[in-house]
Amino acid sequence: MEIFAIVEFKPMSRSSRWQQFWRITQPYWVSTERSEAIRLLVLLILLSMGSSGCLILETLQRGELLSALAARNSDRFIQAMIGFVVIILFSVPLLSFRGYLQDKLSLYWRRWLTEQFCHLYFDHHAFYHINSQFGIDNPDQRVAEDIRNFTQQALNLSVILCDSVIQLIGFVAVLWLISKLLLAVLLVYVIVVTVLTSAIFGQVLINLNAEQLKREADFRFGLVRIRENAESIAFYQGQGHELSQVQQRFSSVYRNFNRLIRWQFNLMIFQNGYQYLTFVLPFIVLAPRLFAGELEIGVISQSQAAFERIGLALGLVITQFDQLSAFVAGIDRLDQLATSARSHSPLSPLSPLISFPCCTT
Known part of the structure; x- marks a missing residue:
């Protein structure tokens, strides 16, 4: 089975980005570890369904509590409170165990993917050709950090998407x-805000x-190089030159991050405005029916919570945009490294010739 195919380096369309994502993601789920991975993934989906169901029930029960308080009905309040406590007793372990399984699956996936990239990187002296010919910046960071970020973010976004679909169905009803x-x-x-x-x-x-990923890695690599060549630098009195290089690299990091902060600030204005309006709109639309005596206060609370959850589910691109953009940037970097390394390896099935025996479950 061929894991990484050769592609040209060019600006990515949405379809090309999906192809990149699939090239990196698909091999693990058809590897020899697929049975355990699929089992954990199924459990993760079931736990997401359970926790989302509890959230829907909790929303309805919270509305019942408020209606009981507004009606000054103690019996109704006690029944609603008992139901609320039962829901919480189910929700807490479901959410905790889901987080545990997500972290474990991310760790297993990272171990396997790191083995594959190490094999690609060292096979047929690809590490030499990458550093001398292709100009792929900081392959060490791509293997050590980008793979970790990719597996964590891929699972986190998948869980968020699963939650959103389930909650969307329940709260729309x-x-x-x-x-x-x-x-x-x-x-x-x-729709308007997402576009x-x-x-x-x-x-x-x-x-x-x-x-930013590239410049941070360049800055770190410069410091590592100084540590590895400390004796030579001290002997030849090169500290002034090295200090200047470090300052230039950090200045590059600073300038780009400053631009990133400004754009993130603008994005946060959109995100916060979106969430606050999502909170207010249900009250504006339903207030006349409440004043007319058609709705209880608890129903207003249920409507507001349902409206907010549907808004978060449908507005996934809006609320998770910063994480999505960082995730896509990481996919580009991993795919570039795999493509460069693959170009120096025979197009044959890839097996984990490099393994980490200490990393057992």
Whole structure:
């Protein structure tokens, strides 16, 4: 089975980025470790379904609590509180165990992917050709850090997506029963804000995150080189030159990160404004029905919570945009390294010739 194919280095379209993602992701899930990986993934999905179901029930129960308080009905309040406590007792272990499984699966995936990249990097002196010919910056960082970030972010975003789909189905049903008008307002609102966010911030943040990874790695590599050549630098009185080089590299890091901070600030304005309006809109739409006595205060609370959760689910691109842009930048870097290394290796099935015997489960 061929793991990484050769591609040209060029600006990526959305379809090309999906192809990059698939080239890096797919091999693990068809490897010899697939049985354990799929088992953990299925458990992770089931736990996500359970925790999302508990969240939906918790929202409904919270509304019942408020309605009981507003009605000054002690019996109704006690029943609602008992139900609320039961839901919490189920939610806490589900969420905790889900986090544990997610971290374990990320660790297993990172171990396997690191083995593959190490094999590619050392096979047929690819490490020499990469450093001398291709100009791929900081392959050490790509293997040590980018793989870790990729596996963690891939699973985290997948869990968030799974939660969003389940919560979307459940809360749409809740909101549909309460107010179809409110649901329509939400759909229009989310579509408009998502299109604006993608158009304004999309490529800019991806490029800035990729450049930041490169400059941070260059800065760190310069410091490592000084440590490894400390005796020679001291003997030839080269500390002034080395200090100047370090200062230049950090200045490059500083300038790019300053640009990144400004764009992230603009993105946060969009994100925070989106979330606050998501909180307020249900009250504006449903207040007349509450004043007319058509709805209880608890139903308003349920509507607001459902509206907010649907907004978060549909607005996944908006709320997770910063993480998504960093994730895409990391995919580019890993795919470039794999492509360069593969060009010096025979196109044959790839097996983990380099393994880490200490990393057993």
